[in-house]
Each structure stands twice: as structure tokens, then as C-alpha cells.
Amino acid sequence: MYIKFWRSYGEDKKDVASENLSPESKLSVELEGGKGKQAEGNTRLYRAACLFLTIICLVLLLVVIILSVKLQTGSTVCPERAETAAINRQSPPFAPTCSHKECQALFPNIQPQYRGCQQCADGWLTLDRSCFFLSTFRRSWDDSQKICIAKGGGLAVVTSQRVQSFLAMQGKMQYWIGLRHKGATWTWVNNTVLRESYWADNPLEGDCGILSSEKWFKASCTDYTYFICQVQL
Numbered sequence: 001m002y003i004k005f006w007r008s009y010g011e012d013k014k015d016v017a018s019e020n021l022s023p024e025s026k027l028s029v030e031l032e033g034g035k036g037k038q039a040e041g042n043t044r045l046y047r048a049a050c051l052f053l054t055i056i057c058l059v060l061l062l063v064v065i066i067l068s069v070k071l072q073t074g075s076t077v078c079p080e081r082a083e084t085a086a087i088n089r090q091s092p093p094f095a096p097t098c099s100h101k102e103c104q105a106l107f108p109n110i111q112p113q114y115r116g117c118q119q120c121a122d123g124w125l126t127l128d129r130s131c132f133f134l135s136t137f138r139r140s141w142d143d144s145q146k147i148c149i150a151k152g153g154g155l156a157v158v159t160s161q162r163v164q165s166f167l168a169m170q171g172k173m174q175y176w177i178g179l180r181h182k183g184a185t186w187t188w189v190n191n192t193v194l195r196e197s198y199w200a201d202n203p204l205e206g207d208c209g210i211l212s213s214e215k216w217f218k219a220s221c222t223d224y225t226y227f228i229c230q231v232q233l
């Protein structure tokens with residue numbers, strides 16, 4: 001009733017054709033008009049919904065693209081976390097990851113050559129979780145150790161037959177390893193006490209250790225020779 005009255009009152013003078021119509025037919029016209037408006041409203045609603053869904057689709061597409069790019073380049077498997085996760089038995093289904101930044105923090109000096117943080121740099125040898133660098137130039141033991149530290153590691157610590165055989169097989173020269181006579185004992189550069197040793201029958205004299213084809217020799221630390229650096233992955 002209210003609508004009928006309002007419509008009739010408002011449109012009486014505007015619409016000449018509708019003046020001749022009875023109030024009932026006027027009402028039916030208005031109702032149809034209302035239906036039209038309702039349909040228009042629905043169309044608008046559908047359009048808005050379409051637009052909304054389209055935007056969501058585009059956003060999701062963008063997310064997919066960003067993630068795929070990130071998985072390929074930025075995000076890498078973090079060796080230390082991988083290890084921790086394996087110990088805690090919570091590794092699958094997600095590979096523990098660290099950002100490129102964390103990777104760089106782990107290996108500040110050799111990072112540019114690292115691919116994915118888990119591989120050794122070009123020119124380095126890989127054994128288990130270590131990278132070894134056999135120098136092509138000669139230095140004193142101290143300078144060698146400084147160079148190795150600058151590369152993010154230290155002179156090689158040979159605590160197993162496996163590493164010993166590996167390095168003996170790779171190197172054809174005489175190399176400083178991270179072994180030095182301190183006080184009464186021989187100690188590795190990472191403060192591990194010397195246990196397994198591979199001294200030659202006649203290892204000569206000196207306070208620093210040299211690896212030369214299968215055997216170790218002693219030499220004066222100020223002598224110049226090649227050296228082997230080790231970086232833990």
C-alpha cells in the first residue's frame with residue numbers, strides 16, 4: 001500500500017500514459033519495474049562477484065609464479081637445519097629451508113660460487129659434508145691457515161682413513177694440513193686432539209704437518225708449500 005501510494009503520488013504528473021491507467025495497473029507496472037531493478041541489481045552482484053573472483057585468480061596466479069621462482073633460486077636447503085630435522089625425525093614432508101641470506105651468512109666468502117648452499121664451490125672437492133680446496137700456490141703454514149679461514153674454513157683436518165685416502169688420491173704435491181705441534185702434543189686446527197695418524201716411517205723434523213701421497217711429514221712451519229683448505233657444509 002505504501003509503495004502504491006508513493007509511486008502514484010510521485011509519478012502522476014510525469015507520466016502521461018500512466019495517468020490513464022487504473023491504480024492496479026499502475027501498481028503492476030511499478031512491480032515489473034521493481035523486478036527489472038532487482039534483475040539489474042542481480043547483474044551488478046554477479047559482475048562484482050566475477051570481478052572479485054577474477055582478482056583472486058590473478059592474485060593466486062601471482063603467488064604461484066612468485067613461489068616457483070623462489071623455489072628455484074632463493075630458497076635453499078639449509079644443511080644445518082636439515083641435520084637437526086633429521087635428528088628430530090621431523091624432516092618429511094617439508095624440506096627444511098633457509099633463505100639465501102642465511103646461506104650467505106653461513107658461507108660468506110665462497111657463497112657466490114655456491115649453488116643451493118649444499119654443493120661445494122667450483123674448483124673445490126666434495127667429500128661427505130666437507131669441501132676441500134687444494135691450493136695451486138705455496139705459502140707458509142700460518143699464511144695458508146689465514147687463507148683457509150678467509151675462505152670460511154681452515155686447513156684440512158684429517159681424522160679418518162676415508163678423508164686421508166681421498167686427499168692422498170687427489171693431491172700430487174706436498175700440502176700443509178691443519179696439524180701443528182703445540183706444547184707436547186700435535187693438535188688439529190679445530191682443537192681436536194690427534195688420534196689416528198699417518199706419519200711416514202721417517203717423518204723428518206718440524207712443528208707443522210704435511211700430507212704427501214698417503215703419508216704425513218713434519219716440516220718447519222715457515223717453509224713454503226701447497227696447502228689444503230676444508231670447509232664444512
Ligand SMILES: *[C@@H]1O[C@H](CO)[C@@H](O)[C@H](O)[C@H]1NC(C)=O
Pocket residue numbers: 130157158159188190191192
Ligand atoms: C674437527 O674436524 C673434524 C673433521 O672435519 C671433525 O670430525 C671434528 O668434529 C671437528 N672437531 C671440532 C671440535 O670442531
